[in-house]
Amino acid sequence: MLFGNILIWFVIIPVIMLAGLGLCRNSSMNAIRSVMVVGSTALLGLAIWLCCDFLRLREMGVDDEMLFTGSWMWYAPLNIHLAVGVDGISVLMLMLSAIIVFAGTFASWKINPLPKNFFLWFCLLSTGVFGFFISIDIFTMFMFYEVALIPMYLLIGVWGTGRKEYSAMKLTLMLMGGSAFLMLGLLGIHWLSPEVDGAHTWNLLEIAKLGVDESWQRMLFVFTFVGFGVLGAMFPFHTWSPDGHACAPTAVSMLHAGVLMKLGGYGCFRISIYLLPQAANELAWIFIILTGISIVYGAFSACVQTDLKYINAYSSVSHCGMVLFALLMLNQTAMTGGILQMLSHGLMTALFFALIGMIYGRTHTRDIRQMGGLMRIMPYLGVCYMIAGFASLGLPGLSGFVAEMTIFFGSFQDADTFHRIFVICATCSIVITAVYILRVVGKLLLGPVYDDHHLSLTDATWFERLSTVTLILCIAGIGCFPNWINETIQASFSPIIAAIQNTGILAAI
Amino acid sequence: MGSTLPILILAIPLFMFLLLGLGGVKMPRKVCGVLGILGMGTTMTLAYIVALSYFFCPEFTVDGVRQQVMVFDQTWLSFTDTLVVNLGFLLDPICAMMLMVITTISFMVHLYSWGYMEHEDGFQRYYAFLSLFSFSMLGLVVATNIFQMYIFWELVGVSSYLLIGFFYKLPSAVSASKKAFIVTRFADLGFLIGILILSFYTDTFNFVEMTSNPGQVLAECGGATFMGASVLTWAMVLIFTGGMGKSAMMPLHIWLPDAMEGPTPVSALIHAATMVVAGVYLVARMFPVYCIAEGSMTFITVVGAITAFYAAVVACAQIDIKRVLAFSTISQIAFMMVSLGVATDSPYIKGEFYGGLGYMASMFHLFTHAMFKALLFLGAGALIHAVHSNDYTKMGGLRKYMPITHWTFLIGCLAIAGIWPFSGFFSKDEMLAAMFESHWFWGAWMTMVAGLTAFYMFRLYYLIFWWEENPEYKHHTPHDSPWQMSLPLIILAAVSCVAGFIPFGEFVTWNRMPYHIHIELPVAATSLTVAVLAIALATVMYRKKNPLPERMRNLFPALWTAAHRRFYWDEIYQFITHKIIFGIICKSIAWFDRHVIDATMDGFAKITNCASSAIKGFQSGNVQAYVAWYFIGAVLLAGITWLCFI
Amino acid sequence: MDLSILWYLVPSVIMFACGVFGFITRKNMIAMLISLELILNSADLNFVIFNRFLFPGSMDGMIFTLFAIAIAAAETAIAIAIIINIYRAVGNTDISGVNKLKF
Helix, strand or coil, rough: CCCCHHHHHHHHHHHHHHHHHHHHCCCCCCHHHHHHHHHHHHHHHHHHHHHHHHHHHHHHCCCCCCEEEEEEEEEEEHHHHEEEEHHHHHHHHHHHHHHHHHHHHCCCCCCCHHHHHHHHHHHHHHHHHHHHHHHEEHHHHHHHHHHHHHHHHHHHHHHCCCCHHHHHHHHHHHHHHHHHHHHHHHHHHHHHEEECCCCCCCHHHHHHHHCCCHHHHHHHHHHHHHHHHHHCCCCCCCCCCHHHHHHHHHHHHHHHHHHHHHHHHHHHHHHHHHHHHCCCHHHHHHEEEEEEEHHHHHHHHHCCEEEHHHHHHHHHHHHHHHHHHHHCCHHHHHHHHHHHHHHHHHHHHHHHHHHHHHHHHHHHHHHHHHCCCCCHHHHHHHHHHHHHHHCCCCCCCCCCHHHHHHHHHHCCCCCCHHHHHHHHHHHHHHCCCHHHHHHHHHHHCCCCCCCCCHHHHCCCCHHHHHHHHHHHHHHHHHHHCCCCHHHHHHHHHHHHHHHHHHHHHHHHH | CCHHHHHHHHHHHHHHHHHHHHHHHHHHHHHHEEEEEEEEHHHHHHHHHHHHHHHHHHHHHHHEEEEEEEEEEEEEECCCCCCCEEEEEEEEEHHHHHHHHHHHHHHHHHHHHHHCCCCCCCHHHHHHHHHHHHHHHHHHHHCCHHHHHHHHHHHHHHHHHHHHCCCCCHHHHHHHHHHHHHHHHHHHHHHHHHHHHHHHHHHHHEEEHHCHHHHHHHHHHHEEEEEEEEEEHHHHHHHHHHHHCCCCCCCCCHHHHEEEEEEECHHHHHHHCHHHHHHHHHHHCCCHHHCCCHHHHHHHHHCCCCCHHHHHHHCCCCHHHHHHHHHHHHHHHHHHHHHHHCCCCCCCCCCCCCCCCHHHHHHHHHHHHHHHHHHHHHHHHHHHHHHHHHHHHCCHHHHEEEHHHHHHHHHHHHHHHHCCHHHHHHHHHHHHHHHHCCHHHHHHHHHHHHHHHHHHHHHHHHHHCCCCCCHHHHHHCCCCHHHHHHHHHHHHHHHHHHHHHCCCCHCCCCCCCCCCCCCHHHHHHHHHHHHHHHHHHHHHHHCCCCCHHHHHHHCCCCHHHHHHCCCHHHHHHHHHHHHHHHHHHHHHHHHHHHHHHHHHHHHHHHHHHHHHHHHHCCCCCHHHHHHHHHHHHHHHHHHHHHHHHC | CCCCHHHHHHHHHHHHHHHHHHHHHHHEEHHHHHHHHHHHHHHHHHHHHHHHHHHHCCCCCHHHHHHHHHHHHHHHHHHHHHHHHHHHHCCCCCCHCCCCCCC
């Protein structure tokens, strides 16, 4: 019964991988790699299968809000269930996570030291991520969220570079601080929603149906939104991101920027906006200001950084700001754009971090002032970096463009001056993005070779190629044929939009 | 007509891009070059078939009006139920005309590059990028909706970036490509906001819907105003900003002269004939809506007029021959802009002046200009190929060494100067006629610019081919280029000789009804006289080496320096971008982030740390201290209990 | 003459106070141990005293005292063992010398 549900396997496979890794000897790199490759391929396959199955069911006209649902009692005294279910957005998020875990495995092919332990924590992290996206019980969701956060401390602290202990501590503490707010918010949502069969429920579908006590919604909205916003790198809670990313090892940066930051955005709409629609209507403006600042601020900050990872981290602040900004617009098009931006940013930042890791592994520096003309030395990596850059600055045909345009056109539907001003500020970011991306491309890849020692460096190896090609194919896929994803997301937003509009109508009465 | 041919026109260049881009490294150069040329040749043939059958098949003309044919239109992305982005193929007169222009020039450039780029690294990459550009540019002109145009607009921008930065080992090429991309990107921001506004009110992107009924567009905007101007005007002016960026209008022209860092054939294709006229094409595409958006046409005219004059003056004081041509391009495009700006959407009535003449003339000039400017650039390429320098100071007296280049270049110069019977004369005459009819001032002003054009082009011509021979020729004798390069020059020169006699008005007018071109004699006489006088002046000054130019320069040294330095626009931009945006805004934000926001977060940690170390002294590990504290506590508790309860 | 309970308690309190004073002020661990013994003995004394005066019929306090003495003896043995070990490691029995494990 439990194992009959396809979604559960997203958690079981990483757990099996954990066990498999546990059996490997610390020195046998091949065994560790085969466990990881088999596991991550299985996850990718599962995600693709789920995606096809989901689309098939939707095609057949199954119009439940969540599909593949299942619920098993876990801790009866507190009425906590292991409840799972997915809509189109979760399916895409699972897909994204699987792709990035897959690419991340290959990107950390030669991780050193302690490869076994690295992958153990890596698998634990992915367990948390997958668990988060499949859960519809807000307690288990939170639990998986924490499972995903904790390994980050060790992964950065042990395998990182630079001021790794400081960064790991900062990242963990800030995210834990966010979690504290989040826990308060979730407990509030749990206790302040009406009872079902004599007990308060944690199931978000039921809570959404019943509604949370209106007098408390505002406070809970702020708590949950800030809690998830910290993870989504919302200004002014973003400072863990530059330091954390800069010090993290390649695969962790990929997974963190690619997926973990998306947990924030996902949580924001799945919990804050969906469960607390009234407060979302009333208080969105505060966070629109903050995220609007994030977008421009992150982009401007990125312009003067010299460390590749810092540039990317600040650009993530800008792009993730765009995600939350779009979600707060509370209309279907903009929110769809927000999700597209999550996917697009996930893929392209993962690609960026993978490439930065590969370049760093060769040149042993990430300072753009000490590199130059790498295009001539490693053309493959150079071209990939350029593609990632173009995706980031929104070149048509790559995913960034689709996402940004959907956000802009969606956001522009709110006709009041306040929204207009912020939308126009947000659009300005496309120019600033172009500035910092081209600055890096110009300094890093083009021009004369800065350091003659670099001339002897080699181009990408097969596993690095596999990792980058996977990501590039996805980026180009979304960019060239966006409509099916777009429609899947739009359809999934219908109940959420309905919830928001209902409260709007109530407020009008 | 089925949709197979039109799809192939787009698909072949795209396929060539993917093929050469992904597999080019493994191919020998010859194969790559031949594949690229064959691909483009096929595309050109198909484009001619499509365009000519559109112009001459009666099925596309209903009641004397050429129809706009939506060959195909596929949904690409739907924002909302009504606001849907399609990718499609809209066939109408300007599109058909542009298809011919683009594919012709592109084919010539493909052929020419085979000779020009033969010894360069990255030959395969070069052909891949050329194909990408051709694909994007074709996609732009066939766009069925403004969003599709924006998509391909960005793509031509990026192909231009890649091609300008083709010699990526040179820092100057890298910064030029960066500059080109960022300046046009900034302009595209305006374009994007314009589309946002327009689509918000009209709820459509479709060109046909907007242009066939501009009155409804105006009605849908519902008289909403912003800062004194109607939103429609705002939208159209912002959209035009995009055009200003791509077409290098003031003050967004600064990227085009620098873009000459790219290979010369690329300059011919992108920065002279096709991409830079995208702005003109955009205005022409939206022409009926521009006519109805109050004030926007005046804006276009004024911007065009200022730019035309500015660029012409600067062109007189440049040393680099490609820069002269670049400024001449800016000036000529501005000519087209002014001509569009003075046009009105009045239908043709016998006996009255035809308001749409400016539109027709602008498109005509776009067509002729593409041909002769590509010719001039390719000629310049042949010169650079022979002398290995961009400076005219390294040239002079080349007419004996390079006869083919000399004669074709001369034809190009005569065409751009507007001498009968070369093509430029006809299109310029129509434009000037339209301007004079709108207001004498525009006519007079632009006639002056036309005179300047003739002057600086012949200054260039004489300095290259006459003046005084460079002594270095003895060591390294320049000679004409191989056939791959000469053939395009000859073909384009031939086209420039005869293109003026095409009855262009029969094919392209704003309302797609035929109009019969006739030469406006007074206008033609004036402009011809002015041009001849300017050429005479140039002949006097530059035919033989003499001190006259030096004396002229010393007469107004400040003016010459200013014109030579392009009136300091680059320095102004440098100041704004580097000093203000980079130095002040970015730096201070980055500082703020590290020292305020991050410091606050670190501050929390520090406070916790301090509090902890303040109280950790209690945990001294010293049992005696514990006992003492314990004892004091016990006594105090006892005392309190005593006082309270007993 | 019949002695009141105070005659017994006051010495016990004095002994206790001496013990506490000694424990807090002495630096030598042996001296501290001796002070600790004083405290314990004063407590034992109290058990006996209260047993004698309050519940003359039962023997609970007496027995408890015996227990306490036995345990105190064991505890002293352990303490002495530790102190000897510290003496071997550090070279003296000064309490302020053994603070390496704090914080």
